Amino acid sequence: MKYWLLKTEPNAYSIQDLANEKKKTTCWDGVRNYQARNFMRDEMKIGDRVLIYHSNANPPAVVGTASIVKEAYPDHTAWDPKDKHYDPKSSEENPRWIMVDIKLEQIFAAEIPLPTLREMKPLAEMELLRKGSRLSVQPVRKKEFDAIVKKASGKL
DNA sequence: GCCAACGTTGGC
DNA sequence: GCCAACGTTGGC
Numbered sequence: 001m002k003y004w005l006l007k008t009e010p011n012a013y014s015i016q017d018l019a020n021e022k023k024k025t026t027c028w029d030g031v032r033n034y035q036a037r038n039f040m041r042d043e044m045k046i047g048d049r050v051l052i053y054h055s056n057a058n059p060p061a062v063v064g065t066a067s068i069v070k071e072a073y074p075d076h077t078a079w080d081p082k083d084k085h086y087d088p089k090s091s092e093e094n095p096r097w098i099m100v101d102i103k104l105e106q107i108f109a110a111e112i113p114l115p116t117l118r119e120m121k122p123l124a125e126m127e128l129l130r131k132g133s134r135l136s137v138q139p140v141r142k143k144e145f146d147a148i149v150k151k152a153s154g155k156l
Numbered sequence: 157g158c159c160a161a162c163g164t165t166g167g168c
Numbered sequence: 169g170c171c172a173a174c175g176t177t178g179g180c
Contacts, residue, residue, distance in 0.1 A: 009178090033163080056178055114179080132161045134177050 002043060003145040005051040005062075005128055006102070007136040015052045015063045015107055024104035025069060029077045030085040032097060036137035041072045041098050043139070050102055051140060051148060053128065054111075061111040062148055070101035108152040122147035 006028060008014065018026055031037055050066040074095035078087040090096035117123055127138045 007178090035163095060179070134162060136177085 002045065002048045003051075003140040003142055004039070004044065004048060004068075005053055005138050005140045006066075007053045007055045009056045010054045011056065014054065015104070018052070018066070018102075018104045019107060021104075025101055027070075027075075027099050027101050029075050029099045031075070031099065031137060032078075032085055032087065033136060036135055037098060039137050039139065040100050044068050044071060044100050046071055049105075049145060051145060059113040059115065061113040062108070062117065062152075063111040064107040065105040065149065066102040067105055068100055069103045072098040072100055075099040110152065110154075112148060112151055116151075117148070120147055120151065 010016075013026075018024060028040075031040065046068050048068040050068065051062050052064045052066055053062050054060060074092070075085075075090075075097040077083045077085050078090035078095070078097045079092060080086055081088075085097075087096060117126070118129055122143050123129060126140070126144050127133055127135065
């Protein structure tokens with residue numbers, strides 16, 4: 001089983017929006033970065049665990065967890081000229097972008113803000129905390145995932 | 157709103 | 169294949 005972190009801007013789509021979905025499940029559409037796509041396409045499997053991160057928020061924070069419930073399939077929003085993430089180079093015959101479905105596991109009672117993440121020793125090498133890191137879909141080490149969930153449960 | 161750090165595009 | 173110009177991300 002693998003561990004991941006997915007970024008979302010709460011202004012556009014927050015973890016509360018996910019909680020409000022039927023079955024607390026949503027398709028993770030709109031990813032338009034090759035490295036992020038490749039992680040979703042090649043490595044994400046049903047049952048993998050996910051940290052949800054609110055970027056461009058006050059403060060930016062890890063706000064909860066989810067899991068993968070459907071593996072990679074074409075992102076149809078790329079074919080819709082009216083969609084914000086429309087890409088004319090993607091077609092039904094040759095889809096360039098893909099998405100997965102995720103299901104909410106838990107919203108942390110207390111989110112973990114970025115400054116706190118930076119103080120946590122087990123997260124010293126975390127991709128999210130690297131200077132200039134912009135990847136919206138990124139792998140997370142088990143010890144990083146566990147440390148964050150443990151912190152959120154108030155056991156640290 | 158600013159701007160540093162990236163990623164992509166396209167001329168050559 | 170290089171690289172300048174441009175667009176985007178995301179913390180502050």
